[in-house]
Structures are given as C-alpha cells and as structure tokens.
Amino acid sequence: xxxxxxxxxxxxxxxxxxxxxxxxxxxxxxxxxxxxxxxxxxxxxxxxxxxxxxxxxxxxxxxxxxxxxxxxxxxxxxxxxxxxxxxxxxxxxxxxxxxxxxxxxxxxxxxxxxxxxxxxxxxxxxxxxxxxxxxxxxxxxxxxxxxxxxxxxxxxxxxxxxxxxxxxxxxxxxxxxxxxxxxxxxxxxxxxxxxxxxxxxxxxxxxxxxxxxx
Ligand code: ADP
Ligand code: ZN
Numbered sequence: 001x002x003x004x005x006x007x008x009x010x011x012x013x014x015x016x017x018x019x020x021x022x023x024x025x026x027x028x029x030x031x032x033x034x035x036x037x038x039x040x041x042x043x044x045x046x047x048x049x050x051x052x053x054x055x056x057x058x059x060x061x062x063x064x065x066x067x068x069x070x071x072x073x074x075x076x077x078x079x080x081x082x083x084x085x086x087x088x089x090x091x092x093x094x095x096x097x098x099x100x101x102x103x104x105x106x107x108x109x110x111x112x113x114x115x116x117x118x119x120x121x122x123x124x125x126x127x128x129x130x131x132x133x134x135x136x137x138x139x140x141x142x143x144x145x146x147x148x149x150x151x152x153x154x155x156x157x158x159x160x161x162x163x164x165x166x167x168x169x170x171x172x173x174x175x176x177x178x179x180x181x182x183x184x185x186x187x188x189x190x191x192x193x194x195x196x197x198x199x200x201x202x203x204x205x206x207x208x209x210x211x212x213x214x
Contacts, residue, residue, distance in 0.1 A: 001024060001080045001104070002102050002103050003020060003103065003106065004105045004106070005017045005084050005108065006108065006177060006181075007108030007109070009119060010114075010116070011108035011110045013085060017083075017084035020082045020205065020209065024080070024082075025079075026079075026081050027077055027079075027081040029068075029077075029086070030084040030085055049063060055165060056161075056162040056169065057165065058169050061089055064086065064092060065091070065095045069095070087177055088173060088174045088177065089176075090176050090180050093180050093181070104186055104188060105188065106205060106208060107178055107188065107190065108190055108192075109190065109191035111194070114192075114194065116167075119158050119163045121133050121136075122134075122155070122158050123139075123152040124152065124153060125151070126150050127149075127150030127151070128148045130145055132152060136195065136198075188208040188211070189208075
C-alpha cells in the first residue's frame with residue numbers, strides 16, 4: 001500500500017505518518033527531513049534549497065521531484081510507503097503518478113488558529129528529532145528530550161513571520177493537490193475542529209485507512 005499524507009504545516013503530518021508506518025509496516029518518507037539533511041550536509045541540493053526553506057517558500061519542483069524520484073527507486077519502497085510532505089504541488093503529484101501508484105491520500109484538516117498555535121510552540125530534539133509541543137506535549141524537563149536527553153530547539157522556519165508564508169504557500173500551491181486527488185477519488189478526510197488529544201486523531205486516521213485496506 002502506498003499512502004500520501006496531506007495537510008497544512010502543523011497539521012501533524014509527521015506524527016500521523018510515523019504512526020501509520022508502524023501500524024501497517026510501511027516505509028516513512030519525510031521530504032522536509034530529507035531536505036533539512038541535505039542542507040546540513042551542504043550538498044548541492046542543500047545549497048539550492050536553503051534560501052527557500054528559510055523563507056517559508058516551497059523548494060522548486062525540479063529539485064524536489066528529482067530528489068524523490070531517487071528516493072522512491074530504492075528497494076525499501078517496494079513493499080509500500082507513507083509519503084509525508086510530498087507531493088505539495090500539482091506538478092509534483094503528476095510526476096509522482098508517473099513514478100508509482102498511490103492508493104490513498106489522507107487529508108488532515110485543521111483550523112488555522114490551531115495550526116499557528118501548534119507551530120509557534122513546537123520544539124524538536126537536536127539529537128533524535130523527537131517532536132514536542134510547549135502546550136500539549138511537553139517534555140518532562142523543560143528544554144530536554146525525554147527520549148535521549150538532547151537539547152530541544154525551535155525550527156528556524158517555525159518563527160511567526162515564516163509560518164505565515166508557509167501557510168500562504170499551502171493555500172496557493174498545495175490545496176490544488178487535494179483537488180487533483182479528489183477527482184481520482186483517492187482522498188480520505190480526517191477533519192478536526194479544535195485541538196484534540198493526539199490519540200483520538202490517530203484513531204480517526206486508522207479508521208479512515210482500515211476502510212480502504214482489506
Ligand atoms: P511543514 O509541513 O510543517 O511545512 P516540512 O518539514 O514538511 O514542514 O517542510 C519544511 C520546508 O521544506 C517547506 O517549507 C519547504 O520549503 C520544504 N519542502 C518540504 N517538502 C517540500 C515539497 N514537497 N516541495 C517543495 N518544498 C518542500
Ligand atoms: Zn532526543
């Protein structure tokens with residue numbers, strides 16, 4: 001089974017994709033993490049992508065599509081994957097259709113005020129990447145990761161000015177992707193109206209997927 005998880009920044013794509021990957025035994029591929037890794041290793045892709053990520057813009061299609069084409073060609077993708085953060089433009093969705101077949105698209109719908117609150121209070125472990133939230137998922141010791149003791153930091157693009165730009169990019173470029181998959185009847189909506197416990201939303205996602213798995 002090949003799954004795409006779509007949703008605005010802060011919708012919980014990372015959390016839910018990782019839970020889906022555990023439950024259905026699928027490879028979890030996070031475009032944002034791959035790009036951030038390229039940036040920190042100062043590769044050619046990283047050097048090209050950096051200014052876009054820092055300003056909250058999408059990285060140009062040709063860079064991301066090539067990067068994902070290579071990633072999806074690897075053997076570990078053969079038995080199914082969850083895509084987290086790709087496709088984000090209709091161009092990317094069309095390219096993906098040429099690479100492989102997508103079975104189902106989970107759309108995470110979250111109100112804008114909840115997104116902004118979540119993004120501004122998100123903190124990430126520098127060492128293991130675990131995600132925390134100063135409001136709803138605090139670490140036991142402030143500023144320190146429960147899993148590994150690493151330091152928690154705020155992603156540069158989670159600052160309010162950049163968040164605004166990322167939400168704008170989502171509306172302009174990624175919402176049409178949802179339309180693209182709706183026409184193909186691939187979309188399962190998981191819509192929340194206010195902040196809910198994570199486990200409750202995880203269950204909604206599993207229910208939506210179980211409907212499509214035999
Ligand atoms: P979020 O979904 O919370 O915005 P991500 O970690 O998925 O965070 O993405 C961070 C940044 O990486 C984006 O703002 C964008 O610059 C870049 N990026 C990630 N995925 C893509 C993509 N599919 N196409 C273009 N840019 C991307
Ligand atoms: Zn950690």
